[in-house]
Amino acid sequence: MTRVDVAIVGAGFAGIGMAMALRRAGIDDVVLLERAPSVGGTWRDNTYPGIACDVPSHLYGFAAHPNPSWSGTYARGDEIRAYLEHVVDTEGLRDRIRLNTAMRGARWDAQRGAWLLDTAIASGPAGQVTARALVLACGRLTEPAIPQLAGLETFPGPMFHSARWDHDAPLAGRRVGVVGTGASAIQIVPELARTAAHVTLFQRTPAWIVPRGGDVYSDTDRDSFAAHPEALEALRADLYAEGEARFASRSGDSAAAAEAEAIARAHLESQVPDPALRALLTPDYAFGCKRVLLSDDFYPAVASDAVTLVPSPLDRVDGPTIVAADGSRHVIDALVLATGFASTRQPYADLVVGEEGQTLAAHWSGGMTSFASTVVAGFPNLFVLNGPNASLGHSSSVLMIEEQAGYTARVLRRHPGRVLRVDPAAERAYTDEIARAAASTRWMTGGCRNWYVDERSGRLTLLWPGTVDAFRARLARADGSEFLPEPALTSTFEGRPA
Known part of the structure; x- marks a missing residue:
């Protein structure tokens, strides 16, 4: 012990x-x-x-x-x-x-x-x-949250949750199904689209997605951060302030949310030229209600010939055939469950x-x-x-x-x-x-x-x-009053390794 x-x-x-x-x-x-x-x-x-x-x-x-x-x-x-x-x-x-x-x-x-x-x-x-x-x-x-689907156990190919990725599964040149369009899926789909024969993406609910942006730091940038810790501290402070300011748009401040939603809509319109596909990818709920996602390559992947969007949750699995709730049937070789936790x-x-x-x-x-x-x-x-x-x-x-x-x-x-x-x-x-x-x-x-x-x-x-x-x-502000002021609260436990 x-x-x-x-x-x-x-x-x-x-x-x-x-x-x-x-x-x-x-x-x-x-x-x-x-x-x-x-x-x-x-x-x-x-x-x-x-x-x-x-x-x-x-x-x-x-x-x-x-x-x-x-x-x-x-x-x-x-x-x-x-x-x-x-x-x-x-x-x-x-x-x-x-x-x-x-x-x-x-x-x-x-x-x-x-x-x-x-x-x-x-x-x-x-x-x-x-x-x-x-x-x-x-x-x-x-x-991982695994969906309860009739016939899921009958699927004959590789099947795994995104948090338990099977790196030995042969996905290149195969027909891959991805379930979910949340934070993991929007990173996975563009990667699979580059190597799979085709990706079929099953979407229960679309997400609000804003541009990711960002820079790649050069060796010079990293050397500068190391040499000037005060600059790195100032950058962290700026990022902290930006994050705190984002709370307004995520929580429901009307003006801030409207501005952020406009950015998301413009991002979608600029990356998905097909109006019918854009409609399927447009949420019908308020900006901020679900997790807001960041991506610059998800929409282009979905808009490409490499991906088919199925705007429906799954209904059942019949061997290699995935049947969506809208009745559509899709034959795939591998199934990735990006279904959250x-x-x-x-x-x-x-x-x-x-x-x-x-x-x-x-x-x-x-x-x-x-x-x-x-x-x-x-x-x-x-x-x-x-x-x-x-x-x-x-x-x-x-x-x-x-x-x-x-x-x-x-x-x-x-x-x-x-x-x-x-x-x-x-x-x-x-x-x-x-x-x-x-x-x-x-x-x-x-x-x-x-x-x-x-x-x-x-x-x-x-x-x-x-x-x-x-x-x-x-x-x-927690001052200890959150604990009961009972008598004889002292433990006799001796906390030393034995």
Whole structure:
């Protein structure tokens, strides 16, 4: 058995950022459990052709680790993964990370005042970790959503989700079907169109797409960034300000949204000359209701002879024939499911059992709730990063991770040895606060079905309905009153490795 002060589950941006924040707070008795054989999170798992970030690279990183070596305005997926490996080495976190170690269950032990974690090791016996505090940094885009289609199992060719790309699948010169037109698909389709015999793209709902633009950085640019860190800091500040300004158009400010929508419509018109095809690619919901995408090559690919757009979801699969809901039939050789993730129902929630024997999934049965988007009533000394209302629709998610990690580190530093129980009233008040702020946004009123809103409750549970500045200010106002002032809250747990 291993005993530590803090156990962190996940070694992507959130887990690494959390370990960094704890170390800066003087808390170094930490272990990071990572089920995969390497760090990187979503940037390790997603390796599909064309994968890149749609947030400017110099904003998509830790503030303490600016990277002068990005290849361009938008970083490739492999670059981001390499960046995280570099941060781990620079911070000296290798000896804190247990790779190939999955959390199979976690339960709160009231007698010990600690979390008991059951783990499974890929090449060894199972083990247990006892931790005074548990941080779930598992990510919100970890488990692919596979559509429930009649006959899907009868498809004879290669079939895989975009997040589990099969690089051995023979796609060149083959007829490839792609399901979905979201953030992954718009990067995948242009790449496949260059090599496949033909691409058939199944679209349930079109997306608003704006120009991507961006530059490729030269060696001179990168040398300049390295030589002048103050210039890199100023660039990050500019990108941050641009992101904050984007919140207005994404959330529903009428003038800002109209201006952004006009840009998207002009982009579509300039790249798709066929009016009938343009109509199929034009959303019928408000700009900002669903995730706004960035691409300069998706529309030209769809408008080319290499791609056929089917403006219909799938209905069933009959061997190599894909039948769409509009009745059309399409024979293909390989099928790529770019169908997103289980975002509002986090898979790890079934594994975590709180103080009253309730799982986190049961607590969240009506949609995720929390205080400060980080701590949850009924689950003492538990902190969730990238969980309830901690995502953004307008800027870098890393900014939110750093704020949550900072809040967690402050709480643990200020209350050493204490069992921290969230006041249910504080959680309810925060949930109501979120609901009021979200009520007038396009995410709630824009006439679309999006992955930000939990269909069970109709609440916005994934996005923070405000700016990063507002989130930082909200967490700064948390003064400890969110925890119950119970007597005898001191834990007897001794957090040292055994």
